[in-house]
Amino acid sequence: MRFNFFAVGLGFIFQTAFLSIRGHVLGRCPITNLFEVIVFVAWSVALFYMVVGPAYRLSLMGAFTAPLVVLLQLFALFALVDQPHHGRLPANPWLEFHASISLVAYGAFALACIAGVMYLVQERQLKTHHLHSIFYHLPPLTDLFAAITRLLWWGFALYTLGLVSGFFVGEPLPWMQISCAIGVWCLYGLILQGRYLRWFAPKRVAALCIIGFSAALTLLWGITFTAQTHTP
Amino acid sequence: MNLFCVGLSHHNADVETREYFAGHAETDCVLRNAGCNEALLLSTCNRVEVYAAAESFVPTEQIARCLARTQTVELDGHVETFYRYEAADCVRHLFRVASGLDSMVVGETEILGQAKKAYEAARTAGAAGRYLHRLFQRAFRVAKQVRTHTEITRGAVSVGSVAVDLAQKIFGDLQNCKVLVLGAGETSERTVRALVSRGVADLRVSNRSPERAEAVAFAVNGRAVAFEHWTEQCGEIDILITSTSSDVPLLSQEKLAPMLRHRIDRPLFIIDIAVPRDVAPDVNALDGVYLYDIDSLQSIAEQSLATRREQIAAAEKIISQHVAEFDESIARGLNCSAQAPEHPTVGESSLRSSEL
Numbered sequence: 001m002r003f004n005f006f007a008v009g010l011g012f013i014f015q016t017a018f019l020s021i022r023g024h025v026l027g028r029c030p031i032t033n034l035f036e037v038i039v040f041v042a043w044s045v046a047l048f049y050m051v052v053g054p055a056y057r058l059s060l061m062g063a064f065t066a067p068l069v070v071l072l073q074l075f076a077l078f079a080l081v082d083q084p085h086h087g088r089l090p091a092n093p094w095l096e097f098h099a100s101i102s103l104v105a106y107g108a109f110a111l112a113c114i115a116g117v118m119y120l121v122q123e124r125q126l127k128t129h130h131l132h133s134i135f136y137h138l139p140p141l142t143d144l145f146a147a148i149t150r151l152l153w154w155g156f157a158l159y160t161l162g163l164v165s166g167f168f169v170g171e172p173l174p175w176m177q178i179s180c181a182i183g184v185w186c187l188y189g190l191i192l193q194g195r196y197l198r199w200f201a202p203k204r205v206a207a208l209c210i211i212g213f214s215a216a217l218t219l220l221w222g223i224t225f226t227a228q229t230h231t232p
Numbered sequence: 233m234n235l236f237c238v239g240l241s242h243h244n245a246d247v248e249t250r251e252y253f254a255g256h257a258e259t260d261c262v263l264r265n266a267g268c269n270e271a272l273l274l275s276t277c278n279r280v281e282v283y284a285a286a287e288s289f290v291p292t293e294q295i296a297r298c299l300a301r302t303q304t305v306e307l308d309g310h311v312e313t314f315y316r317y318e319a320a321d322c323v324r325h326l327f328r329v330a331s332g333l334d335s336m337v338v339g340e341t342e343i344l345g346q347a348k349k350a351y352e353a354a355r356t357a358g359a360a361g362r363y364l365h366r367l368f369q370r371a372f373r374v375a376k377q378v379r380t381h382t383e384i385t386r387g388a389v390s391v392g393s394v395a396v397d398l399a400q401k402i403f404g405d406l407q408n409c410k411v412l413v414l415g416a417g418e419t420s421e422r423t424v425r426a427l428v429s430r431g432v433a434d435l436r437v438s439n440r441s442p443e444r445a446e447a448v449a450f451a452v453n454g455r456a457v458a459f460e461h462w463t464e465q466c467g468e469i470d471i472l473i474t475s476t477s478s479d480v481p482l483l484s485q486e487k488l489a490p491m492l493r494h495r496i497d498r499p500l501f502i503i504d505i506a507v508p509r510d511v512a513p514d515v516n517a518l519d520g521v522y523l524y525d526i527d528s529l530q531s532i533a534e535q536s537l538a539t540r541r542e543q544i545a546a547a548e549k550i551i552s553q554h555v556a557e558f559d560e561s562i563a564r565g566l567n568c569s570a571q572a573p574e575h576p577t578v579g580e581s582s583l584r585s586s587e588l
Contacts, residue, residue: 126402127516129528131535136386140404141499198496201519 004062005054011069012046019043029096031103034224035076040100041220042072044107052111052151061139064114095169102162102181106220108155109188109213112148116209119144123203145202148209149195156188180219187212233269233363235562237322238295238314239281242336245313252310253299254280263359266294270361272354272368273299274329276346278336283326285363292316320559326367327551330375332384339384339540344375366562374554381550382543387536391419391529392426394536395503399427399471402499402522407431410469414438414462415476416448419505419526423473424452436469438462440476466491466500473503474510484512492518503529 019039022030030036049065122138125131138144163185166173191208194200200208240250254275262271268284275281282295293311300310317325325334330347332339351368354360360368379385388394396406403409409432413420416439424435435454438461439445445456457465466472466488476482483502492500502523504511509525516523 122401126398126522129524129532131387131532133383133386135401138401140400141402143404145497195497198494201496202499203519 004066005050008046008049008062008066008069011066011073012043012050015039015043015046015073028092029100031096031099034221037103037220037224038072038076040103041106041110042069042076044104045069045072045110046107047104048107048111048151048154052147061111061114061118064118065111068110068114092169092171094165095171098162098165098169101158101165105155105158105162106216108151108158109209109216112151112155112209113213115144115148115151116206119148119206120203120210123206141202145205148202148206152188152192152195152209156185156192159185159188177223180223184216184219187215233285233287234289235283235285235319235322235363235367236290237281237283237317237325238292239274239279240314241279241281241334243334244315249310249313250278250280252301253296262295262298265298266290270364271359272350272364274347274350276343279329279334281329283322283364283367285361320555323367323370323558324551324555326371327374327554328548330371331378331547331551332375333378333544333547333551337389338537338544339386339389341379341385344372347375348372363562367558370554370558374551377554378547378550382546384540384543384547386539386543387532389533389537389540391505391526391533392423394529394532395423395473395524396426396430398522398524398532399501400430402501403470405431407433409471410434410436411454411471411473412436412438412457412462412465412469413448413452413454414472414474414482414510415440415506416444417475417505420473420475420503421448421452423503423505424448424454427471428452432471436465438465463487463491467495469500470498471501471503473505475505476510477506478510479508481508481512482510483515485514485518488515488521489518492520496520505529 019030019036022036026032031040045065046069049062052061118138119141121134122141122144125135126141139147163181166178166181191200191205191212194208195205240253242250254277262268262273262282262284266284266286267288268286268290270285272283273281274283280299282299284290284295292314296311296314326347328334330344332341332343335343347368351360351364354364388397399406399409406427409427411424411427411432411434413424413435416437424432428435435449435452436457437445437449437452437454438457438459439448440459442456442458445459448454449456463483466483474482496519499520499522502511502515502521504523504525507526511523511525513523513525515521
């Protein structure tokens with residue numbers, strides 16, 4: 001667990017350095033194209049893992065988090081989505097706050113998704129009675145479910161803050177962007193509602209976290225593409 | 233100076249022989265009567281061994297006499313039963329013992345604690361000097377390395393401990409778990425005791441015979457529940473252990489599903505150790521229910537044991553490396569170091585209480 005923590009921590013330091021240099025060059029929060037958005041999401045995932053990992057004492061979470069961060073970074077590097085900027089972009093603090101806080105929320109949703117994967121792996125082994133080596137290293141089901149719930153709350157609260165701050169950006173946002181954002185908010189609201197009203201068993205909540213994050217990532221793509229034509 | 237080990241274990245001596253030699257001797261006797269310079273006595277339910285360092289050869293019979301319950305009578309041919317390891321073989325034997333490779337249940341870790349206690353006792357009594365100090369400190373390191381770098385200690389190997397391991401993988405901390413024991417058999421009582429040892433405090437016992445339920449409840453510090461009312465407990469409990477002699481299943485999917493509706497977010501772990509089974513297998517299909525019968529528990533225990541056996545070769549490799557290193561360090565360091573302290577310093581050797 002310690003190795004995983006330091007590996008993700010080291011990556012986090014490099015990501016922070018990259019984002020701060022890029023932010024300095026741009027003169028604003030570096031989330032102006034798909035490349036920067038993906039790096040920012042990967043940075044948020046690492047940030048949440050650094051905060052949540054030790055607090056929840058979830059062994060092996062780092063082993064699941066690191067590949068996701070690497071995948072996001074690799075995609076950002078090789079998908080050629082780093083479109084060049086034409087001149088220095090004007091700063092809009094509300095827009096930057098709205099976008100960055102929403103992306104940090106994605107970090108929480110990503111970790112909830114990872115905890116969901118871990119839950120389903122462990123649950124499947126317990127159901128089928130086929131215990132593999134990983135069974136002895138994964139955390140207990142109830143601890144994973146508690147972590148999923150807390151991460152969903154963190155993500156939902158931050159996303160709500162991001163959504164509300166969007167009303168103060170002082171310029172009209174594309175309807176597609178607004179609909180996608182509200183769609184993600186409703187999706188996670190529904191998962192939390194279902195969890196507290198006991199509509200869904202923990203296994204379903206875990207599965208919904210994975211589906212939810214996959215959907216949220218796809219919608220983020222849509223939002224970013226629309227935003228690229230609308231970047232201030 | 234020669235290092236050697238003389239002893240008996242479950243491999244070569246029955247319990248009657250072992251009890252004749254176990255727990256009677258003091259290291260002092262081995263030092264005084266047998267003429268050893270350093271001596272350490274390791275006595276557990278499965279073995280009684282003396283590790284010693286002496287300048288001259290000390291016969292096995294002399295050690296056996298110190299260990300015997302009555303030192304004045306003849307040893308009745310028991311001396312042949314004792315094994316003896318000298319020099320590198322002695323080092324290898326201790327490393328194997330401390331790592332749990334020589335134990336009845338391969339990979340068990342209790343022996344390491346017992347070896348640490350034995351070392352601490354010998355050190356306190358002034359019987360363990362620099363040879364045994366180095367030997368045992370190295371043995372503890374080897375055991376730790378074997379445990380960390382192989383899977384020799386992985387998984388539980390008895391039905392009771394498998395059940396407890398699974399409960400911990402479902403609930404984590406067992407302190408707040410509510411347990412209902414249905415039918416009060418010997419295996420279920422053992423499983424309950426294993427759960428209690430991991431912190432379970434809320435225990436309910438139900439049995440066709442109320443007297444038996446009361447007796448078991450009293451023994452495990454729980455409370456008895458009338459057999460007619462046990463199903464009502466299913467909405468509250470976290471773990472159900474069943475071992476009744478019923479010919480038909482007492483719990484089916486149709487019966488359990490409505491009781492779980494209000495606890496959909498809490499898992500239910502069912503340990504069915506009855507034959508014939510008390511719980512219909514289709515109950516396992518319910519969300520959040522984890523049903524294990526005696527066969528599945530035994531199969532996991534056997535799987536763990538098989539995994540441990542597979543790890544023996546890897547553990548032996550680590551041990552061989554350490555034996556070679558230790559031999560070298562003894563040849564290089566201890567034999568020529570006139571200034572080396574005769575006894576380990578407290579800071580060097582005293583073990584942390586948590587390790588004991």
